[in-house]
Structures are given as structure tokens and as C-alpha cells.
Amino acid sequence: MLFFCLLVLDSFTRCFKSNPPEPWNWNVYLFPLWCCGLVIRYLIIFPIRILVLTLGWIIFLSFFIPVHCLLKGNDDLRKKIERCLVEMMCSFFVASWTGVVKYHGPRPSVRPKQVFVANHTSMIDFIILEQMTAFAVIMQKHPGWVGLLQSTILESVGCIWFNRTEAKDREIVARKLREHVQGANNNPLLIFPEGTCVNNHYTVMFKKGAFELGCTVCPVAIKYNKIFVDAFWNSRQQSFTTHLLQLMTSWAVVCDVWYLEPQNLKPGETSIEFAERVRAIISHRAGLKMVPWDGYLKYSRPSPKHRESKQQNFAQSVLRRLEEK
Template identity: 25%
Template sequence: MNGKMHSETGTFSSDGMRAEILNPFVHKLELENTYEKIRTAIFTVILLPFRVVVILYLIVTAWFLACIGLYGLSEADLRKEPMKGWRRSLKPLICFIGKMSYLAGGMAITIRGRQASRKEAPILVVAPHSSFLDSCIVYATRMSSVIVRKESMDNYVGKLINYTQPVYVWRDDPNSRQNTIKEIIERATSKEDWPQILIFPEGTCTNRSCLITFKPGGFYPGVPVQPVTIRYPNARDTVTWTWEGPGALKLLWLTLTQVHSSCEIEFLPVYYPSEEERRDPKLYARNVRDVMAKALGVPVLDYTYDDCRMIARAKQLGIPSAPAIREVSELRAQLGLERSNLEMHLVAQGLAGKSRWLTRDEFAQRLGVPPNVHLHRLYDIFQQSSNGLVYFPDYLLAAAFLSLQHAPATQLLAKAFKLYDSSGTGRVSMANFEELASRCLGLPQEEAHHVFRQCDLDDKRYVTYDEFIDFAEKKTEFSFLFASDSHHKPKTQ
């Protein structure tokens, strides 16, 4: 991508290097002033109930029509052949009602470009994926077939989704990925008049600051695809639903209490793959992503769904700077720290008798790396606003998490006991336990204090790692520590 591209959370320079690494999984939304709070409160009383009633009426109507259209059809029938006759003729009506439900909520959907026919492009590639409200694309594309987890069909909306004749993903099936790709290929290359397949290749929601890695599943058939972009050009972003940010109910509430909001859907020209792209689905996916990023005016970033899971895990454990843990991983790689194993050596030694609060130069010296731009950025992530210094145990715990992210959480906890044990005796005081519990168990101070008291029934005023594990094994609230632990608890090293 040529020239400079900017976003709210980072930048790309002309040579493609990031001046600041984006975090596409964070979205912050707050009512900033008294006027907005008063207006939202008023609309919550006078506008929200009316909109909810109308939307529910329209959704129930669409659901009822879907039930009629699906009457007499089994799941096997839906996967065997495309709908025909009167069943198919109900789709335009359901799509119209679906669009009206968005309009009733104050959201106008604008469509640009022309949707290609199935013959031109059997697959529609949609990005960025940033909200549950992106489901409007199903109505805008005349009920294209979506890819959906089978277990999510056992609910009220399942009938509407089933009416698209979706491609099912079976979470409990170890061959689910291969079977899904196989069905996508069969649908996309079929001579029958199936609906177009609609794919969100990012696989998770982002904040639209960039396009993350596209999963290659929808590109395996090697057929032409039509890229489709979604924008929400609103003054206040009340739709973005990411791993860190407002929940679905809050977003829905704030969206429905806006006077007006917009969604723009643009159909880009059909992308015809080269022979090389047909042979390499990952290359095909990357090239389509580049085209869509250029149309959106945003950079691309090689983040994946696995990165989302890593961030969510870090947040669950309370790891310091969890939202930026992917960036920390990348910076460590650029500094050569992942290969040196120095950090894990420092963790094993412990920090008893050593300075824990470090300046920028001391941080670089302790890690044995030059004070370059990557080191400065790493320091900034962990820098405390209260004193401008880095608390070194916090950084080492984050590094240990990255090194042990596929290991049982108990192994990481053992390292935390090492890092936050200021005495170096293996006996953690209440103050030290509160510190490590907030950073490795996600516990608030008051709860950590209560847990310490329960572990220290003899009033020794300290707790060891093994004592805490013996206690945690009996408590359901700590079951996540042992979820993937197939071995017995590790002893403190």
C-alpha cells in the first residue's frame, strides 16, 4: 500500500512499517458529557420502547414466514438441494421485513455498487466484521447462505438463519474444518442454483481500524468472489462489538436511542483469481484482503482469531496490559527476546533483593537489549502513570504468559508466586498475594484478601504456592486454572 494511512489506533508509514501497532480488538464507548447523558435518558423513555415493540413485531413476522417456508423440510432436505418454487419466493418478502426492522431502529442501510449473480461470483466475501448488526448483509444480499455453528441454531432466530440454507460448522466434530471446506467447495462449484455463500473471512469482530488475517476457507474453491465492504459512518460508534469494550446489550441500547444511524454496504467488482491464487488459497485470501483494505482506506494487520483467544485468556487471568498482549509478543520478537529465553531465566531466579521499579535505561539493561524504538514502545506499554516507571514483575509475568500460553495455567501461577515473592523464601505475604492475585487470577483486592485468609487458616501470615493450589482445587471459581491441566499440580521450582 502506497503513501500513508492513518487510523485512530495506529499508523502505517510508506515503507509498510508500523509506527504504532494497532489493536483491532479494543473499542471504547462512553457518554462524554451531560447533554449526551440527558438526551440518552430521554430517548430511553420515549423512543426506545416504541422501537423495540416495532422491531419485535417485524422479527416475529419474518420468523413466522420462515417457519411457513421451512414447513415439511428437514435439515437433510436443506443441505440436499436449493429451495425452489413458493418457498424461494418468500425470500424477498422476508428480506424486506428484515430491512424494515433496521429502519425501525433508526438505521438506514445504503447500498452501493451491484451485487453480482451467483454465476459471476458464487461467494461473497464481507469485511470488516465488527458487529452483530452486520447481519443486515443477509437481507441486503437476498438471503445468501451464511456459515454458522450448528449449536447456535437451537434458538429463536435459528429459523431465520436456517432459511438461508447455511453451511453448518460442527464444533464437536474433529474434522469440522475439513468438512466445512468440502461443503463450501461443493456449493460454490455446483451446477444447481444455490444461494451465494456469504463469508466473514476475519472470523471475529474488530474495531474496523484495519483488516486482520482472512481465513482461507472461503477461497479453497478457487472460484471468483465478490468483495463486499460494510461501513458505519456515524458520529458516535455504537455498533462495534469487540473483545474489549461494551457488551451487546449496551451497544443495542445506545444504538436504539440514537435519532439516526447509518450503514453503508458496497459491492466491489468481482475478483477473478489467477492460476497461482487458485493453487494457494492463503495467497488468494491475502490479495482479496489487500483490495478491500484499499477500498476502505485502512491498513492490513496479520492478527488472527487465535490472537483474539490469546487476548481473552490474558484478560481472564488478569495479566498486566492484557489488551496489548499481541503487541507485546510482536515487540519481543523484534527485540529477539523470544529466542534468548532470558526472561524465563529471570523469572526462575526471582526478584528478591533486586530493584522492581525500573527506568527506561534500567529496563533495557535488565533485558540486555539496545534502547531502540521497539524497546521504548515495550516500556511505554507497561509504564505506570503514577511514577513513570515500569514495575518489572508485571512485564516478566506477561512474558511468562506468552511463553506458557499453551501450558496449564497452574504453571504460570507458579511463576507468579516466584515473581511477586519479595522475600525469596517461597512464602508469599498478604500484600504480595493481593498483588499476584490481581495480575494472575483477575481478583480484586478485597476478594484476594478474603482468599488469602481462607488459605492461611493457621494465621501464619504467608501462603505458599502448594497451599494455594490445595485450596483452589476445592473451589469451583478456580476451575479455569485446571481446565487444560492433564498432569498433577507442578511443584514450586
């Protein structure tokens, strides 16, 4: 019984574990090269990247603030310019990591009654996709400077925020989703149906909300190459600021993005089956392993009494089967 419980626990927790690369500076010949790389990354490349990101913010805010304040009477023009500015700022972010991103498939178009869904490794997934197309994303509300950007700049592209600890937020978000996909001029809607960051080796269960909207679902597969840095954001162990610093002090962020064939609900297919079919398409394209876990379990731990009760029930069922034999 203990072995079974440990096996299940390991199968779940390994989806959310950071897997640092094995050290290669293990002998006297390689250690000097590692030290040279450390000096180059932290004392040369990192300051240049800080300068690039600072320049990006100066350019962005110099245009965004006047456009947002002075064009309130012309919403169509304002939204169009703000979309371009958000895409530009995301490009500066990617440049600050020396991002090498390969996009495969046709660029998303603005059409009503469609939603894009993607596997989720880090909040930078949004930035990488946003630099090509100004998506309106569904995202957990964050504190600090990230929350400030969410409530000011990102709301200009129609992003929708929620708090997973508030049950009433689910109904509000569901209503906003339906309203958004009906709008002809709204930005394409992007959803990460796993609901949490997974370490880019697995995909956990997709929430069915994106598949109950009665619209076309466009799968997007994202796969990061760990040759230079592990792009997985382990939010339980590090802040997003620390995660960004890790990316900015690495050699590069390398990844592939595939825009896959749009999918529609088949006759007789449930929303859960539809979600699993799309998850299989994304997992196959990105080379990820599908596991049957709910990602929200990452944020909740069962009480010891509940765990012991389940263990006792399982042990009793095993003993009964052994006695019958």
C-alpha cells in the same frame, strides 16, 4: 525487550478494542442538551423501535411458519418465499436501529461458483447485507436465542454453522462450502474470512478457505460511521443482546457498503496471496489499516511459560548481536 513485547501486544489488542466517543457534555451549557437527548432516545425512540421490531416478528412468523410447514413438497417456491421473508425481517432489524445504509455497486446476483467475502465488525454486518440479498452465510454457532434462530430460520437460506473449538468441524464446513458453490439455485455464499469481529479501524488476516474453492470471489467492504454509535461488537465484553440494545438506544446506525469488482485467482498465485490481495482491495475501499495478525489469537492466550520462553530467546538473540558488535 519489554518495550518490544508491549508494542506487539498493543498492536494486536487495539484491533479488538471498543473506542467510545469522547464525552461532549462537559459543561453547564451542554449538559441539559445531553439530558434531553437521553430522554428522547430511551423514553420515546426506544419504545417505538421495540414496537417496530415486535411488529416485524409478528408479520414474519405469521407467514414463515405456514410457508415452511405447508410448502415442503414444493422446495423451489418455499425457498423463494423464505428468502423474501428473511430479507424483510432483516429490514425490520435495520429499521429498529434507524439504520442509514448506503449501498454502492451492483446488487449481487445468484450465480454458481461465486463467493462473497467481507470485513467483519459485528453480527449486524450479516443483517445489513441480508436485507438486500438473502445470502447463505458461514457463521460461528451461538448459544441462546441467536442459536435458536440459526438452527431454525436461517437454515432455510442455506446458512452453514461451525464451532471453532471443534477441529472436525473444519473438514465438514469445507465440504459443505464446495457443495454449496456448485449449486445453481443456492443463495449467494457470504463469508467473513477474518473469523472474528474487528473494530472497523483494521483488517486482520483473511483465512484462506474462501479462496481455495476455485470460484470467483466478490469483495464487499463495510464501513461504519461512528458519529452516532460504535457498531463494533466486542463479544468478550458484552452479549449480542446487550449489543442490540446499545444500537436500539442510539440515535442511528450509519454505514456504507461497497460491492466491489469480482476477483479470480491469477496464474501462479497461491490462495494465501489471493486472500491478501482481496483484503487489500477491501481495506483500501473502506479506509481500514491492514495488520498481519491472525484474528483467532483473540480467543487463545499463550501460557506464561511459553511467553517467558519466547522472551528469553529474543533477549538472548539481542544480547548476541550486541556482543558481536
